[in-house]
Every structure is written in structure tokens, then in C-alpha cells.
Amino acid sequence: MNADFTAEELQFEQEVREFLQNDFPADYREKIDAGIRLSKEELVHWQKILYKKGWAAPNWPVEYGGTGWTATQKHIFATEMGLIGAPEPVPFGMKMVAPVIMAYGSDEQKQRFLPDILESNVWWCQGYSEPNSGSDLASLKTSAVRDGDEYVVNGSKTWNTYGQYADWIFCLVRTDNSVKKQEGISFLLIDMKSPGITLKPIVLLDGHAEVNEVFFDDVRVSASNLIGEENKGWTYAKVLLTHERTNISGVPRGKRRLAALKRIASNTDDGFGGNMMDNTAFKKKLAEAEIELQALEYSELRTLAALSVGKAPGPESSILKIVGTELAQLMDELFVDLAGYHCLPFVPEQFEDGFQGESIGPGNSAAAALTYFNNRKLSIFGGSNEIQRNIISKAVLGL
Amino acid sequence: MDFSNTEEQQMLQESVQKFVHKSYDFDTRNKIIDSDKGYSEENWQLFAELGWLTVPFSEADGGFGGSAVDLAVMMEEFGKAMLVEPFIATAVLSGGLISAQGSAEQKAEILPQIMEGKLQLACAYAEPGSRYNLANIKTTAVADGDSVVINGDKTAVLNASNAEVLVVVARESGEATDSEGISVFLVDAASTGISIHAYANVDGKKAAEISLKDVTVPASARLGSAATAFSALQATIDRATVAVSGEAVGAMEALLHKTVEYSKTRKQFGTAIGTFQALQHRMADMFIECQLARSIVIMAAMKLDSGDNQLEKTKAVSAAKSRVGKAIRKVSQEAIQIHGGIGMTEELDVGHLFKLVTAVEIMFGNTDYHTERFASL
Numbered sequence: 001m002n003a004d005f006t007a008e009e010l011q012f013e014q015e016v017r018e019f020l021q022n023d024f025p026a027d028y029r030e031k032i033d034a035g036i037r038l039s040k041e042e043l044v045h046w047q048k049i050l051y052k053k054g055w056a057a058p059n060w061p062v063e064y065g066g067t068g069w070t071a072t073q074k075h076i077f078a079t080e081m082g083l084i085g086a087p088e089p090v091p092f093g094m095k096m097v098a099p100v101i102m103a104y105g106s107d108e109q110k111q112r113f114l115p116d117i118l119e120s121n122v123w124w125c126q127g128y129s130e131p132n133s134g135s136d137l138a139s140l141k142t143s144a145v146r147d148g149d150e151y152v153v154n155g156s157k158t159w160n161t162y163g164q165y166a167d168w169i170f171c172l173v174r175t176d177n178s179v180k181k182q183e184g185i186s187f188l189l190i191d192m193k194s195p196g197i198t199l200k201p202i203v204l205l206d207g208h209a210e211v212n213e214v215f216f217d218d219v220r221v222s223a224s225n226l227i228g229e230e231n232k233g234w235t236y237a238k239v240l241l242t243h244e245r246t247n248i249s250g251v252p253r254g255k256r257r258l259a260a261l262k263r264i265a266s267n268t269d270d271g272f273g274g275n276m277m278d279n280t281a282f283k284k285k286l287a288e289a290e291i292e293l294q295a296l297e298y299s300e301l302r303t304l305a306a307l308s309v310g311k312a313p314g315p316e317s318s319i320l321k322i323v324g325t326e327l328a329q330l331m332d333e334l335f336v337d338l339a340g341y342h343c344l345p346f347v348p349e350q351f352e353d354g355f356q357g358e359s360i361g362p363g364n365s366a367a368a369a370l371t372y373f374n375n376r377k378l379s380i381f382g383g384s385n386e387i388q389r390n391i392i393s394k395a396v397l398g399l
Numbered sequence: 400m401d402f403s404n405t406e407e408q409q410m411l412q413e414s415v416q417k418f419v420h421k422s423y424d425f426d427t428r429n430k431i432i433d434s435d436k437g438y439s440e441e442n443w444q445l446f447a448e449l450g451w452l453t454v455p456f457s458e459a460d461g462g463f464g465g466s467a468v469d470l471a472v473m474m475e476e477f478g479k480a481m482l483v484e485p486f487i488a489t490a491v492l493s494g495g496l497i498s499a500q501g502s503a504e505q506k507a508e509i510l511p512q513i514m515e516g517k518l519q520l521a522c523a524y525a526e527p528g529s530r531y532n533l534a535n536i537k538t539t540a541v542a543d544g545d546s547v548v549i550n551g552d553k554t555a556v557l558n559a560s561n562a563e564v565l566v567v568v569a570r571e572s573g574e575a576t577d578s579e580g581i582s583v584f585l586v587d588a589a590s591t592g593i594s595i596h597a598y599a600n601v602d603g604k605k606a607a608e609i610s611l612k613d614v615t616v617p618a619s620a621r622l623g624s625a626a627t628a629f630s631a632l633q634a635t636i637d638r639a640t641v642a643v644s645g646e647a648v649g650a651m652e653a654l655l656h657k658t659v660e661y662s663k664t665r666k667q668f669g670t671a672i673g674t675f676q677a678l679q680h681r682m683a684d685m686f687i688e689c690q691l692a693r694s695i696v697i698m699a700a701m702k703l704d705s706g707d708n709q710l711e712k713t714k715a716v717s718a719a720k721s722r723v724g725k726a727i728r729k730v731s732q733e734a735i736q737i738h739g740g741i742g743m744t745e746e747l748d749v750g751h752l753f754k755l756v757t758a759v760e761i762m763f764g765n766t767d768y769h770t771e772r773f774a775s776l
């Protein structure tokens with residue numbers, strides 16, 4: 001057993017570090033440290049910087065413009081990105097729809113869609129969930145009826161992250177009502193500018209409209225936008241879901257947040273003449289979070305080691321999803337604990353880019369509660385943590 | 400032994416329930432929050448007419464009796480409906496501190512105005528670096544002939560933007576964290592040198608950061624005698640702590656109820672999600688947490704109303720706030736989780752109950768603070 005990097009890997013780590021230090025825009029870093037959300041333009045700009053370097057899509061095969069990195073190199077890259085706080089690519093194109101197009105799309109579809117995803121010219125969003133189909137996704141009802149060379153789509157999708165920015169949406173739609181629910185679903189790509197699509201923003205608890213409802217009213221979609229075969233969409237989507245669950249532990253980001261907690265704690269008065277690093281209750285909780293992070297990191301490394309000898313990510317990835325999200329939520333609580341009264345002001349606009357008013361509270365303490373509220377989503381989406389536990393009990397424990 | 404509500408408490412409870420039913424649904428509340436003042440003056444007048452504003456005050460002060468149990472019973476109903484009117488700020492904190500520290504004349508002048516709904520106040524005690532230590536007062540008050548000059552910064556002052564009078568805690572002598580040397584002053588909110596940066600809190604209630612620069616008040620603005628206000632401040636905050644704990648008990652009760660109801664109607668996999676045992680146990684745990692929180696708030700309120708010494712009372716208050724804080728995290732997080740995506744939205748009341756109890760967990764000292772205070776007493 002051996003958890004060390006080789007000399008080449010260490011050199012690679014150095015290279016990644018230097019690149020990020022030099023090329024990740026300093027003002028983005030400042031914004032992220034101040035709790036300010038990057039705009040679509042900024043995210044795209046950053047993504048294009050990665051693209052120019054040839055590092056836009058570490059997980060893609062080389063033939064489509066991937067890096068050809070080993071699992072360990074990908075891990076190093078993800079770690080360094082997380083440590084510096086550089087945003088990962090918006091996952092919907094790069095991590096979610098692209099692997100499906102590569103695996104099941106036609107050559108024409110590959111040429112049409114993949115280069116624009118790689119280059120971040122086109123923004124994608126995910127149209128799976130519906131008001132009545134969340135955990136039980138296969139019960140979805142949005143229908144696509146074939147009419148000549150087109151499908152006519154009717155229904156509604158919801159919880160659509162950043163749909164307001166999206167050019168395209170990949171959808172699971174029902175193409176057959178007469179069979180078992182999993183067997184009548186197709187995977188369809190839809191241009192968001194198509195007539196008949198309307199978007200309704202949903203404001204979440206942090207005051208930000210991060211998600212949308214998407215309504216389809218007789219939307220006509222060329223049949224050439226169907227991925228693979230009709231009624232096979234569920235199989236394709238399942239493959240995608242396992243992709244979604246790799247790299248989800250958030251260990252690098254966790255490390256960065258842990259360092260932030262320590263920094264903030266030593267600058268926060270405990271009210272008795274010391275600072276919060278002198279506070280035993282807080283220190284104990286901080287230590288517990290750090291220990292959990294280490295256990296998670298080594299769990300991820302073990303998964304990674306299995307991957308690098310060719311094993312597919314199995315249901316064990318559910319562990320990473322559960323522990324990663326619950327640890328992130330625990331850290332949210334610690335930020336709230338530190339901020340105390342200073343996280344009570346509900347002033348979401350002061351974390352929007354270009355805010356001109358006078359900010360409230362020391363540092364970005366007023367963001368702590370907002371993040372605490374918003375990150376409750378982590379245990380709900382991407383397959384809720386209850387569903388993940390069901391997977392472990394069924395697929396791992398055989399219950 | 401009898402833990403049932405007295406007839407008076409029951410009437411109080413029903414009176415709030417009736418008001419909420421008639422005039423305080425979720426949409427109305429949201430409109431009130433969006434209004435200029437962030438609370439309804441009309442409601443405030445109604446609260447006065449209904450006698451609610453007298454509840455925190457003793458009969459000697461002309462009030463309803465000043466029982467902490469009464470107060471907790473009423474606050475529980477406030478919590479269920481998430482009332483944003485500045486009851487804690489004006490009546491419990493400011494009124495409480497005036498009642499505890501003011502001279503007979505000061506009380507006679509101000510308290511009736513509070514109880515009649517004619518005066519809004521804000522109690523400015525916390526400071527940017529004080530965290531939850533009530534004795535940590537860096538705001539200074541320096542006598543200058545017949546006047547006193549106040550300088551300092553106050554944070555998280557509930558209702559400051561609507562208050563005509565600020566009840567300002569300031570230091571006249573001693574070091575920054577001494578409990579000796581603290582005084583309280585009634586300051587006209589329109590005085591020169593006061594600047595108020597107002598905002599709404601996560602629970603919709605108005606609050607503000609205040610800075611006081613050479614604010615000059617007459618010496619007669621000092622409540623009671625100089626440099627002696629700490630124990631009055633602590634006793635007032637202790638009562639307010641029990642009051643907001645009661646508010647949280649109500650809000651958690653509402654979270655539990657709404658979650659259980661939702662789980663009976665929300666169907667996934669062809670069945671109500673409430674039929675999944677994984678969720679049933681979690682809702683059973685929410686219920687347990689609600690019950691324990693209720694019990695310990697009753698205990699603390701009874702202690703405050705008893706003849707026990709101050710130390711016993713303070714210890715009971717910390718026990719309550721600590722245990723309620725633990726319940727808050729558990730009950731509110733589970734409520735959101737079991738609702739799934741819909742629980743994350745602005746549109747549903749569940750998320751707002753979550754935010755309200757999150758604010759209570761911090762208010763007057765968070766769980767860690769009160770656990771440590773309990774251990775240290």
C-alpha cells in the first residue's frame with residue numbers, strides 16, 4: 001500500500017499549481033473569497049482559458065479533446081483547482097451531456113455538439129426532474145410525440161439549474177406510455193430558443209433565482225436531436241448519473257473551506273478577550289470536521305486507486321456523495337457559528353457583482369447563513385442522500 | 400403538579416390564534432416584510448388593544464403579570480405564524496430593561512406608552528466584537544457637566560430603524576469586559592451623531608447596525624443609577640432568551656406538522672413518501688426534539704417565575720437555549736430535507752420557518768455559548 005505521488009506526478013502537480021497561480025484571474029479569486037457569485041461571462045471566460053491550455057475537459061477521451069491524464073493526474077488537477085477556489089466547469093455540458101453524446105450519439109451529433117461544449121461556446125442545462133418526478137425520475141411525464149421528422153414536446157421540467165443562461169437543454173422525455181416506465185423514455189436535445197419554451201425562475205432561500213421551471217408547449221424538435229435509440233433514454237441517463245457521482249466528494253473545496261474557517265476563527269473575537277480559536281467547543285467541532293475530511297479524502301483515494309486499475313465507479317461512489325455533502329453542510333454550520341449575529345442580515349444583493357452599497361458585517365460573514373440555507377440542496381439533488389443510502393443498502397449490502 | 404395552561408394562558412393563546420387565522424396568513428406576512436417599516440402599525444395597535452403588549456410587564460408596572468410562562472406560551476403562537484412585529488425589541492428587551500433598571504418616574508413615563516402601542520423602541524446592547532458576552536461593552540458614556548456623551552458601535556439592533564427611542568447600553572467605567580461600570584441610556588433616535596444602517600434579518604425582522612458619534616444626552620436619560628445596569632441587562636436578556644426559545648418551539652412544531660402532512664401527500668415510487676421507514680424514523684426524531692425543546696422551555700420559564708436565586712435562573716435559561724438550539728438544527732434541517740426541492744424555495748413557508756429558527760439559534764447566544772455558560776455556572 002502506498003499513497004505517495006511519483007516524481008512525475010509531483011512535477012505535474014507543480015505545473016498545475018503554477019498555471020493556476022498565473023492564469024486564474026486574480027479578480028475572480030478575490031470575488032470568490034468575498035463570497036461573490038461569478039457571472040456567466042466570467043465562468044465562460046475562465047473556461048476558455050482552460051480550453052486554450054488544453055485542460056478544459058480532463059475527463060474526456062483524447063480523441064474529443066480530452067487531456068489523456070491518468071486518474072491520479074485528474075485527481076491532482078481537481079485538487080489544485082479546489083484549493084485555489086477556481087470554479088469547475090459548469091457540469092451540464094462538460095460532465096453530463098457530453099459523455100452521453102460520446103457514448104450513444106451519432107457522428108453527426110458528436111461533431112455538432114462536442115466542440116462547442118469543449119470550447120464553452122454553448123451553455124447546457126439538465127431537464128430531468130419534473131414537479132411530480134423527483135426521486136422517482138422514471139415516472140416522468142413530459143411527452144415527445146413523433147410527427148414526421150420531428151418530435152412535439154409537451155410538459156414541464158423543474159429545478160432546472162441556470163436554465164436562464166442555457167442555449168440547450170438535454171431532456172428525458174416519454175415516448176411510449178404503453179410499456180414499463182423505464183422503457184418508454186428517450187433522451188432528447190432541445191434548443192432553448194425553440195418556440196413554445198418558457199422559463200419561470202424559482203427563487204431559493206438565499207434569495208437567488210438559481211433554478212427554473214421550464215414549460216414545453218407544442219415544442220417542435222428535429223428527430224435528429226434524439227440521442228441513440230428511441231425508448232433507450234433511461235439506460236443512457238443511468239450511465240450519466242454514475243459520471244455525475246465521481247469527483248463529488250468536494251475534498252479540495254473542503255480543505256479550502258477548512259483553512260478559511262481557521263483563518264476566520266483566529267480573526268473573530270470570542271467576546272472574552274480572545275479569539276474563536278481559543279474556544280474549546282468551536283475547536284472541537286473544527287477538529288471533527290477536519291478528521292472527517294481526512295477519512296473522506298482517503299476513501300476517495302481508495303476509489304481512485306480502484307478506478308486506475310480499470311474498475312468502473314461502483315455504488316461505493318454513493319459514500320463519497322453522502323459524506324461529501326454532509327461534511328460540506330457541517331462546515332456551513334461552522335461558518336454560521338463563527339459569524340454569529342453578523343450572519344443574520346439578509347442582504348443577498350451585497351454578494352452580487354457590482355454591488356455599490358455599504359456592506360454589512362465583517363468580511364463576508366453575512367454570506368454564512370445564505371450559504372448554509374443554499375447548501376441544504378447538496379443532500380437533495382444529484383440523487384438525494386436517502387436514495388444514495390438505498391443504493392448502498394441494496395447494491396452493496398444486498399438487503 | 401399540573402402542566403396544563405391556566406385559563407388566562409389559554410385565552411392568550413386563543414387570542415393569538417384567532418388573530419393569526421383572521422389576519423396573518425403567509426402572504427400577508429410577506430407583504431408586511433416588504434413594506435417600508437417591515438411591520439404593520441395597524442397590527443401593533445391591535446396587539447395593544449388585545450392586551451398582548453402588557454404581557455411582559457408586572458402588575459406593579461401596570462402589566463398583565465410579567466410571567467415568563469405566559470410570555471413563552473404567547474411567543475409559541477407568534478413563532479408558528481412567524482410574526483415579524485417588533486414585540487421582542489420594544490416590549491421584552493427595551494421595556495424589560497426599563498422596567499428592571501429605570502427609576503419609578505422613568506417607568507411611569509415610558510412603560511404605559513409601550514403597553515398602549517404608542518412608542519417603538521430598540522435595545523442596543525450587542526457590539527461588533529462582543530459576540531454573546533453581555534459585559535463586553537466598549538461603547539463609552541462620558542459625563543460632561545449635566546450631559547453625557549456616548550460613542551461606540553452597536554450591531555444587530557432589532558427594530559432600530561422604527562424606534563423613536565434607543566435604549567443604549569454603554570460603559571461609564573471599568574475595562575471592556577467588566578460587568579461593573581455599565582449604564583443604560585434612553586436616547587432619542589433622531590439625535591445628532593446617530594447613524595443607522597437598517598436591513599431585514601433572515602427571519603424578516605428589521606434590524607440595524609448603529610454608530611454613535613458624540614451623541615449627547617442629558618444625565619437624566621440614564622436609567623436608574625450609574626454603572627449598575629449589568630444584572631438588569633442580564634435578567635432582561637435571560638427573559639428574552641426564554642421568549643425566543645418559546646418562539647422556536649412554535650416554529651418547530653409548525654415545521655414538524657407541515658413535514659408530516661407533506662409526507663402523507665407527496666407521492667414518489669407510487670406511494671406517499673411518508674410510508675418510507677427511513678423517513679418515518681426521522682420524523683419521529685423530529686417529534687422527540689420538539690417535545691424535549693418544549694419541556695426545557697417550560698422548565699426555564701417556571702424557574703424564572705420562581706423564587707429561586709439568579710444563578711439558578713440563569714443556569715436554567717442556558718440549559719433551555721442550548722437544548723432548543725440543538726433541536727433547531729435537527730428539526731429544521733430534516734424538514735427541508737424531507738420536503739426535497741420544494742423545501743428550498745422562497746415560495747413555501749417551510750423555508751421561512753427554517754430561517755426563523757436559524758436566527759433564534761444565534762439570538763442572545765448560540766448553542767455552544769449557552770452550553771459553555773451552563774457548564775461554567
Ligand SMILES: Cc1cc2nc3c(=O)[nH]c(=O)nc-3n(C[C@H](O)[C@H](O)[C@H](O)COP(=O)(O)OP(=O)(O)OC[C@H]3O[C@@H](n4cnc5c(N)ncnc54)[C@H](O)[C@@H]3O)c2cc1C
Pocket residue numbers: 125126127128129131133134135136158159160161162210211377380381382383384385386387390665667668672675677678736737738739740741743
Ligand atoms: C438547487 C437544486 C438544483 C437542482 N438542479 C436540477 C437540474 O438542473 N436538473 C434537474 O433535472 N433536476 C435538478 N434538481 C432536482 C433534484 O434532482 C431533485 O430535487 C431530487 O431528485 C429530489 O426530488 P424532489 O425534490 O422531487 O424530492 P422527492 O423525490 O419528492 O423527495 C422528498 C423526500 O423524500 C425522500 N425520498 C424519496 N424517495 C425515497 C425512498 N424511496 N426512500 C427514502 N426516502 C425517499 C427524498 O430523499 C426526500 O428527502 C435540483 C434540485 C435542487 C434543490
